[in-house]
Amino acid sequence: MNSTVIPAARRAVRPSARWAARLLSVALLSGAAGCGGGDAAAPPDLSAPPTNVRWLPFQGVSLPHTDQGPAAETDGAATSFEHSPIGAGVAAVVHAVRLSIADDGQWSSIAAREVVPGPAKDEWAVNRVQLSISGPADPVYAPRLLGYRITGYSDQRATVDVYTEYSDSSKAVNHTIVEWFAQDWRLRLPDPQSTTRPIDPVAELPSDTVKLEAPK
Template identity: 65%
Template structure:
């Protein structure tokens, strides 16, 4: 039977657990990409995105930059530059959108923003058991602080995403995007993975790329 998410406590848990099979912000390629783009000649992974502006998506402020997304339709954001900054913005965008997408959009978001496979299938099975109709409460919505790319190639990029909540707590989400069908898509952790997808933190690293969302 489908359950309705009706309280903020459930929403917060959904925004803090990115593992495959769990719904939320923390819910949050080995597949060859199309085109040439195989030159991994040491791009600057510390160069942040340009032209940053902020747009809300169901209660969470997301960056829209020169590096993407180029378009949004039915809740799904696509069109990211094949650069470190493009990969990082894609990781942030996909993680949030799949986490807070409402009932009438989440299937389209997953289809356009997540690499297909067992992890995506398991996530979908769990998501269909919930009902999300309204935006995340400002009290529990994550606010982006910045990111750090921990591994980059033109095919696969690992990015740590740093966020803060209204109570002052902070967390880091460990994400991976892959170049799939001419765009960066989120790779969810394998269903059997024991790697922690999110960790609580007390201090921000000094070397993150600052990409701080406006305060509500």
């Protein structure tokens, strides 16, 4: 961007005009410097959908496998998600459902690889030991995925609302958090002392929901 130069030979310029010229020069230089800010990184697109979505069954529930993850599965645990908003969204969906329906032989592996360590995970494990899930989810209670909505995102943490539907056509939203831990997105379980409801009923999905609808 070119700036206007005021010739020094103009001795007849009044002081007020001279100051105006200097201010104009400063403004032009500032504008030129501002033009160099075009290289700033654009904010991440939180509404971009995952690509190449495939649906595979887990415990009677269809879960997504996409280009953004999971890229690996070991002992029931799904891992290796892309470090991006899409990877975070898909991880939140996959982790939340797998953890809730894993059978007695799977849950410890899933918790070890898909959940952030801490008091919340420890308390969840204590409670899970007292339950028994020996087979696929009952179709009456099994969730069907509808999509997700990222409500906050950084390279280290994302808040993701996961939307599901049930056999009676009721819908719910699961408010989840995933964190970038050990080079992967993992689920952060709610603090044991938290009074915030992790799941709420909903009538409709928000318009900016990323559609990730499982087949019926």
